[in-house]
Amino acid sequence: MEFMEFSDIENHDDFYAYEEGRIHVQDQRGFYVMYDSAVEQLRELEHDLLLTATHFIEKDKDHRELATRTGSAIRRQQAVGVDLAAYAHVPVDRFAVLLDLWTHEAMFLENKRQVSLPARCVEQLRYAHVPVYRFAVLLDLWTHEAMYLENKRQLLDCYLEAYHHVFDTTEKQELAVVMTTVMHQRPRVDFTLEYFVKTYRAECVVLRLQAQLVKSVLDKQIEEQRDYVGKLTEGREFEFGLPPKIIPKQPVAINFSKPALKHVYMLEFHPSLGVASRIPQALNHAFWELMYMNKAAVKTSTQMISLEHQILEAALKEWDKMEPLGAAYSPQLQQDMFSDIFVDNPAFLCEIGNELISKEESAGGQRRTAKERRTTMLNIWSKLLEVVTVRHRLLEAAWESSILAT
Structure with a gap:
């Protein structure tokens, strides 16, 4: 604290602030900066999002052309009023059929010769698939991508606060692996659907359920550890092998102004929060066990997200209604x-x-x-x-x- 009070001492660390839903980075001089890796990943993200938008635009174009062709065939059949397949087996005047065919072919060629430039422009506009408002597609894509990243940030904050409490090297590595996996996680877009909004919203719900489960488990762990340390150190001096006494002064936030977990005090540490790395391991184990049991029913990414959603809801339900140890006995x-x-x-x-x-x-x-x-x-x-x-x-x-x- 004394080091922070002196303004003449140079600082070599970056500052992070969370304002209006955005994370800001300032260097040691107070200038807002962006890391090179962040800029590079942003370009890769833009490329991936453009590919995703292009796929669904082309898919919508194919659907519209198919609907147009199908509608034209239905209208022709309704205009004729007969079944051509059955009509071919009925004795008819073949010369009359050929006469009609050549007459209408001549009319078709004459109309094609008289096609004007605006009509060709309309054909080009149809080919370019103008009915799709591309800015709206990109707006939907970026909006849902921002929602997805925000939910992922909330989950990362829970793991990061647990990481600050851990001292064991192995547990820190396990938590680092979990956080790295979450950082590189991408939405499992189902390209068989007509649009990507449903997938993004389902992924956001899954991330929110994960954050809720991790926060509930770690908050309960902090509460129990705080009570346990208070019982050990009440009325006693410091002894070797016992945790240090918690000084209940002003609570602090480790990451930002608003903590993801419970408020802790300045010198309060709970190394047992390393258990956070076991939560995704247990969820992944349950997920792949159910995937193996229902591999015939779960084929698309949408079905996989739905299965993960059901697992998280079941885990939250079990955690909320969990009874004390030994409640089933006399x-x-x-x-x-x-x-x-x-x-x-x-x-x-x-x-x-x-x-x-x-x-x-x-x-x-x-x-x-x-x-x-x-x-x-x-x-x-x-x-x-x-x-x-x-x-x-x-x-x-x-x-x-x-x-x-x-």
């Missing part, structure tokens, strides 16, 4: 095995360990060597850690059993 069993008042408090476990060590030392007398005392302490603490580990595994097995039972 109250007595919940009190005996699932209660976290004693076992989850390291202060109580330390008291038990110290009492056991004191009993062993008093039973052995003063004749024990320092090596024997260290061995006794190691055995006692190992047994306590084993008890905690076995209880954790037992709780997981009981939770899985309750899920399978319901």
Whole structure:
């Protein structure tokens, strides 16, 4: 904070601001800048969007020509009033048919000779597919692309705030992989549809559901960790192996003025938020399992997006109505095995360990060597850690059993 107060100290970092739905970058001198990679990716995005718009414009042109040809054939059939296939098998005057054919062919050639320039211009306009308003198509494309990027930014903000809390190298790499995957994610446009708006809107809904799920999980994790650290550090000084005490002063926002997750305090860190990288892994596993089971029904990208939408809705529903651990068991069993008042408090476990060590030392007398005392302490603490580990595994097995039972 003192470094930021002095204006004569040069800054070598860029500043990021989010104003009116746009992200602004300023260099160390305060000038607004754009990175070279951002400009290059913008050009690639423009090229991809133009290709997408061209495809749907050409597809609309084919549909209109097909409808025109189909309508002309129907009108000709209605004008004739007979079935030509059946008419060919009826005895007719072939000379009269040939006379009509040559007469109408001569009329056709005469009309083609008298075609004026404006008529040819109309033909060129039809060939250019003027009925499609290209600016409207580009406006739809850029509008929905901006909506898609905005939803993707909200999801990235959740992962980025979790990244700031993580210290483990492996977990930071896993979160970086997740964020990189989201950054390079593109809409799965279904080119079998008549227009791209439906695909973009479906993708935006999927991104919003992902952000909602990640935010709910991480907010709950922050809340529980904050309560747990408060119980550990209440009325105690700093001890080695325990998390630092949370100072409940002015809350801060890590990324921008409005945080994606819960507000945290200046020196508040929750390394357990590295669990955020497991959320997309679990969703992808469920998605591909269902894809394998329904591979005959899921063929297009629209169907894939719909399947992912259903998975996210089911995950949010399960998360919102999730009951406490052991709720399916009897109250007595919940009190005996699932209660976290004693076992989850390291202060109580330390008291038990110290009492056991004191009993062993008093039973052995003063004749024990320092090596024997260290061995006794190691055995006692190992047994306590084993008890905690076995209880954790037992709780997981009981939770899985309750899920399978319901």
